[in-house]
Amino acid sequence: MGFKDFINKSLQEIKFLNATPVQEKVIPLVRKGQDLIVQSQTGSGKTHAYLLPIFDKLEHSENNQVLITSPSRELAYQIYDDTEEIAKNDNISVSNYVGGTDKKRQEQKLENSQPEIAIGTPGRLLDLIKSNHLKVNETKVLVIDEADMTLDMGFLDDVNQIASAMSEDLQILVFSATIPEKLQPFLKKYLTQPKFVVIDNPNVVSENVENWLISSRGQNKHEMIYQILTTGQPFLSLIFANTKNEVDDIYDFLIHKGLKVARIHGGLTPRERKRTMKRIENMEFQFVVATDLAARGIDITGVSHVINAEIPDDLEFFIHRSGRTGRNNLSGIAITLYNPSEEEKITVLEKMGVKFKPKEIKKEGIVDTYERNRRQQRTASNEKLSTTMRGLVKKQKTKRKPGYKKKIKNAISEEKRKNKKIEARQQQRALRKKRKNENSY
Incomplete structure (x- = not known):
């Protein structure tokens, strides 16, 4: 894909040589400066789909260039680690800001220097922006990772305020496993003629x-x-x-x-x-x-x-x-x-x-073991009585001497019992045969 040498070196070090479908579609669009809404399943390679072209366009600056929001601290740490793996070969400054960490210390560091790439949870990032410690007026790219989870966890208002503090020529990249209807007002408000990228997943769960x-x-x-x-x-x-x-x-x-x-x-x-x-x-x-x-x-x-x-x-x-x-x-x-x-x-x-x-x-x-709906299947099969039994059922509806109906009921019950035994033996045989051919665990 013609990345800068330091990116290629980083990718070789982490043995990441082949692009995933989401990366093949997204990387060229990010390079063009396009606003994006990307819908792709977890584990499809979304993080590197935005990180690699961002690094490729990045020019060293004393100001913050990229802001990445994550709805959870764990995911923020993971994005930070992925970012550092690439940034280290070009001395690009990266910082992570999440709740539960020492905010005073973060403020003191920000007074001395701004990170070129800032990653964090919406609440902590917004606090630092409001206090004017993290300066985002010259930020070029805003990435909203796991947007649907951000919405579910009640952080969309924080992200809304973060976006409103940035310049109008901002490139916004939204990545999500799903695009809920409640996310639409935010997307319409901030994204300019966004390109919508959907990576189809024919198997809802991996075939593996x-x-x-x-x-x-x-x-x-x-x-x-x-x-x-x-x-x-x-x-x-x-x-x-x-x-x-x-x-x-x-x-x-x-x-x-x-x-x-x-x-x-x-x-x-x-x-x-x-x-x-x-x-x-x-x-x-x-x-x-x-x-x-x-x-x-x-x-x-x-x-x-x-x-x-x-x-x-x-x-x-x-x-x-x-x-x-x-x-x-x-x-x-x-x-x-x-x-x-x-x-x-x-x-x-x-x-x-x-x-x-x-x-x-x-x-x-x-x-x-058996299928969950085997009872319904068994009931249906038991109702398939022999011709003789169907004749007895018809006769049951007419008036007969006392004890005749009881005799018919007993005959029907006996045939159903036999059918059940036959079916149970067949199922057991099938299971034994299957167990021989497979490892149980």
Whole structure:
């Protein structure tokens, strides 16, 4: 793509040689100075799609040139690390500003010098802009990463105020997995004739990911999770729960069972979260329990298994969770535990394109089991009575001597019972045959 030498050197050092589809489409447009709205799934390479052309156009200056907003601290740290990997070969100054860090110290540094690239969470960036410590009047590019998550977490007003403090000839790049309707007023207000780039994802979940579905049937989910984690050899497992309390409960249970486990959720201090993320990156943990904070944007390398202890209320997060594994052309397994009350959610996910494989936990491991709707199928097949039985059913409707109807009912019940036994034997044979041909876990 004809990048500057220092960019090519950086890309070689991180062994990043081939562009992804989003990068192929976006990089030329950013170079032209075009405002962009880019819709692409998590893990598609959005970060480098804007970083590389920004670096290519960047000219050294004592003023801030680029501002990048992130809805979460973890994602801001990740963007900062990616940016530093490229910036180091040309001595470009990069700073990260997130909540929970020492604001006074950041203000003192900004009084002496401005970073050429500033990254951070909307609240902290806005505080520094309002206090006139971070000067953005000459900023050339504003990047809004994970815009839909920024909206969901209530930070869009902060981003609105940040954009309003900048010059009118600003280039704005918006990246998001989805483009909600509530985002439209902001886009219309600030973007000038934006180019809309959509990277189609024909598979809602990567083809490299197998989705296993396990019914809890009233069992203790914590015990089930422990059985899953200790059956086979997962390289790195991410366990997702919907609330901080449930994450803590699963974490405490697994710790009590003797496993070395990390946890990530918004209730931890920024220092704790940063330290935990570093330890996970250093492969100190095999198991990580998290809320959906970790499902968006954060790239934890080497996740072989994802376990959904609960199905999220926002089913988009299910897709983001599954997207944590099966990356970089590696295979992965996403295991979902569900209660009978969650049947409707499973049905919606199937309509979205998620293909589940029904499984159950046995002493020998995780094995194939029946389809969820087997009862309806069985009922339908049982109703296909023989010609003799259909004749008896018709006769049942006419008036007969006492005991005749009872005789017919017994005959029908007996035939249904035989049909059930035949069907059960056939299913067992099919399962045994399938288990011989596959590794269970």
